[in-house]
Amino acid sequence: MDEFAYKNFYDTVGKMNGWDFSKVKCHTEGTAWNFYDEVVQSCKRSDLLLDIGTGGGEALLNITEAALLLVGIDISSGMIETANRNLTTSQKMNVRFLQMAAENLDFPANFFNVVSCRQSNFSANQVAKVLVPQGVFLTQQVSEDDKLNIKQAFKRGQNFGITDGTLKNKYIKELTEAGFSDIHSFDFVTTEFYETYEDLIFLLKHTPIIPKFGQYEHDFDLLHTFIAENQTEKGIRTNAKRFVIIAKK
Numbered sequence: 001m002d003e004f005a006y007k008n009f010y011d012t013v014g015k016m017n018g019w020d021f022s023k024v025k026c027h028t029e030g031t032a033w034n035f036y037d038e039v040v041q042s043c044k045r046s047d048l049l050l051d052i053g054t055g056g057g058e059a060l061l062n063i064t065e066a067a068l069l070l071v072g073i074d075i076s077s078g079m080i081e082t083a084n085r086n087l088t089t090s091q092k093m094n095v096r097f098l099q100m101a102a103e104n105l106d107f108p109a110n111f112f113n114v115v116s117c118r119q120s121n122f123s124a125n126q127v128a129k130v131l132v133p134q135g136v137f138l139t140q141q142v143s144e145d146d147k148l149n150i151k152q153a154f155k156r157g158q159n160f161g162i163t164d165g166t167l168k169n170k171y172i173k174e175l176t177e178a179g180f181s182d183i184h185s186f187d188f189v190t191t192e193f194y195e196t197y198e199d200l201i202f203l204l205k206h207t208p209i210i211p212k213f214g215q216y217e218h219d220f221d222l223l224h225t226f227i228a229e230n231q232t233e234k235g236i237r238t239n240a241k242r243f244v245i246i247a248k249k
Contacts, residue, residue: 025196026195031188036059038244050114051118052122053121061095074120110130110133113131115130118140137249153222154222175247193234
């Protein structure tokens with residue numbers, strides 16, 4: 001997707017669903033990993049935490065005890081609308097959600113102790129600007145080989161055809177140039193089994209894995225073929241691949 005289409009997609013999805021996939025029935029096998037558990041481990045109770053690409057705020061609202069103040073930002077007005085609705089329901093007092101672009105973080109320099117970013121774009125220079133000295137940045141991103149068999153079936157998709165590891169190497173280079181040190185990265189891969197056709201449809205309609213899914217004439221024919229070829233006793237098989245980078249300013 002181009003930037004305009006990407007923003008419109010997330011505005012629409014944000015208003016409808018936020019970043020809530022709790023309805024999807026999916027069994028996972030492989031490395032057990034929760035990004036926000038690692039974020040919590042990096043925080044002290046007195047810290048200020050910034051979450052870039054916070055979506056509907058679902059993850060941030062689950063870790064409010066980790067820091068003194070938690071600020072979630074997202075470029076999508078739809079996501080922030082849902083996040084603020086979720087905040088009102090939660091009645092949490094130490095969380096704020098703001099619509100803001102990651103490329104222009106409108107906060108004072110050296111303001112946050114920890115910055116997190118899950119599956120969203122970020123600017124290494126902007127993160128460095130708002131982090132305190134010795135502050136920690138953590139990001140989890142979607143690898144190029146994520147949902148690879150789905151993208152091969154459709155012959156299009158998120159980062160389809162790009163060599164796996166390209167984005168990780170780009171981000172590490174940018175973080176190094178922005179002055180970060182002690183940079184660590186690792187990959188993790190899981191096998192996913194979606195229970196039903198409807199679960200897979202929900203995933204594809206609410207993520208950019210297959211851009212404009214359902215708007216092409218043969219999309220549902222391709223999906224039926226994919227399911228027939230990947231149906232197992234455990235469910236419809238695909239993969240998830242992520243990489244994590246942890247860097248200290």
